[in-house]
Amino acid sequence: MCLNVGMDEHPVRLAVDDDLQRNRWTVFFRLILAIPLFIWLFLWSIAVVFAAIANWIATLVRGTPPGGLHRFMCSYVRFTVHFDAYLWLIGNPYPGFMGEEGEYPIDVTFPQPTAQRRWSVFFRLFLALPALLVASALGGSSGGSLSFVGGRRRYGGGAGGGGGALGFVVAILGWFASLARGRMPKGLRDAGAYGIGYSAQAAAYLLLVTDRYPNADPTAMLDGVDRPPEHPVRLVGDPHDLRRSRVTVFLRLLIAIPHIIWLALWGIAVIFAIIANWFVILFRGTPARPLHRFVAAYLRQRLHVVSFLTLTANPFPGFVGEYGRYPLDLELPGPAPQNRWETFFRIFLAIPALLVSGALGGALFWCAVWTWFYALARGSAPWGLRNLAAYALRYDAQTVSYLLLLTDTYPHASPLEGAPTPQHEFAEALAA
């Protein structure tokens, strides 16, 4: 559901050349090892405050950023990318201090300085605010440190690094996984890389490296990264339906209230159905078909309502969770045998996925907020935010399906859609 519609490539491009291997020792001591990088980032951020002001004035006067300042900003943003990647376990090697291109497996490329519209330069801090808020949910110390530069520290992680909710969750979960397996899970790596990439684009926009607004589309961001295997729970529908009715957009929250109440009532019945199904699976090894169908309809209805509420889809949904009636729908597996042990401990096993889902929920919130304004003005949803929202909804649906015993396939955190045939690298990873 996150397809590239042939948009121009964003001039700030993320490059991921990581083999997922991690050294357990450096993973264990990662936070301590990063202390010099913290200090360096802090000092560099102070210098960037002054450089950014100078760059802003120069760009307003000349219409184009001066070459020296442009390079300085690029190096700074690149360094934050390397730093974040290291801190969050998205990359393995220790990064350099100068933010040089091509030296780190998670890297970013920038455009040459080009002419920028002066009014856009003048209002850049305000124009960047929505992107910085999304970046603060996804993570990236570049976004955070630059929020500090803008005097709005509350929007980000601050100059000390750290990043947003998604980055933090990825780092915590990745730390345990890497210590246990010596490898970073691909889903977490992709999610973290995506957050870093978006934050870099937001920072580049704010620091006048480019005047192209950040593109939140995960497929475009992770272009060239292997897709994960196809998950049995996936979104289907027409992603190109970006039209939004202004009247229903304006009233979206109110119009959704009956649905929210209905969903809450349905949810009460679902709790009993899940408990019953849990016992059935423990005894039979397979869910009871009627219970499975009942819960699946609830989950589909939930997706329809949340899609409507967050403006990821346009029309008013029905009330029965019927498949094929809504432009953004959910494909769910039928009742299939499930591992009894995994079923028994399902609620505990779901905790990491719930953490990731919660972090993505923050991004989804900001997507909804900005899409609301955008749709009111333009009568359509922005492609990038729509696809980021679809990613968050897809992961949420996979998590809830797992929790509600519809499948025992663990959610995959990669922002990329699953491929029917797993690609080479990931197939090897699975085998390992």
Added chain:
Amino acid sequence: MIRRLPVVAALAAAWTAGAWFLWQSKVPSSLRLPHVDPHRFFTAAQLHAASSYSNVDEWLWAGGVVVQIVILALYAWRGERFARESAAGPIGTGMLLGMVGFALVWAAQVPFSVLGLWWERRNHLTSEGYFSTVFGGWLGLGGEFVFLCASLAVIMGFAQLVGERWWLPAAPVFVGLALLFAFIAPWLVPTNPLHDARLRAAAVRFERAEGVAPTPVVVAPVHRTTTLPNAEAAGIGPSRRVILFDTIVDGRFTERELEVVLAHELGHLARHHIWKDVGWYALFAFPGAWAIARATRRRGGMGRPAAVPLALLVLVVLNPPRAPAAERDQPAHGSGGGLDGAPHDPRPGRRDRALPPLRADDARGAATLDVRLPRAREPSHARAAHRDGGGVELLRHVGGPVAVERRVQAAA
């Protein structure tokens, strides 16, 4: 048509009998209402200011009603196009159209609400802010949407099941819902126990005098949203109680005044006014639903979403917002249905109009004299009776509270 005549006649007779039954009330023979001449208490300028206040209030009301009907007429004409924004079935689409219609009406009313608030603030009747009026109303709209959706689900569900005669099963359902809300209404308001022992004792005394079952008297904490004092009797059967606003027991009123208020509210319960309110609602629910069914036939009936915008228009035309003067004169909540000519109001347990404190020396306050004067000094029903041209008529139907109040006054 001729074949249907006996049925129509029988229904009309049943309706009339029901109305007659509800209209009945006892008036104490000893009731003598005092004549109050406002000119004795207020200057001509103050009375003129009060009149001006009412005029603007009524103009705003009239403007609001006209705009509301125009918006709904336009919506009935073109609102069907919003159906394409729905992926739901007919009932869900009908709900969407209903909500959009309500929202458009709300949006059109915002300027009038703001103007009305400005006028009230200018006359020191409220301290409510503009932001909370606009956005509080916006949130309140969400609650209305829920009830609207439930109503449309019932109507459209029956319309799909039984066709044009949906109103026959739907009206009893709405009456049942009205009864349910009358029952649960007291529990929807957060309340605290009444700490005033003398007032509690007075309540027990009045209960015995009127043969009312023991009724809890509670206090609703509303002082953060209004300074206006008020009280209401709410609930039926085990849920009934008297609710005093904390703004009425904050020391501004004497014990005797509060006893009159208490007696007034217990009078509502003694005379089963809330039951009567539901009864009036039932009497008007059937013909109202029938009228909507008839009006929407050309749009395919209420089973089709396209009929919903027209149904909203019919609903508002049949049940327009009440004029400020009528609302001010509305004597009581529970009994309001039978008293002010608007028995179709589906809100059992409506509150009495506020009782703002009388400040005769306050020239600005005099601008609202017609609201304040009678309320501060007279039982509200008696006021309604002698201010209104048909005072005696009205009085006949409000014997309950008045009778109790008279006894209290006599005892005092």
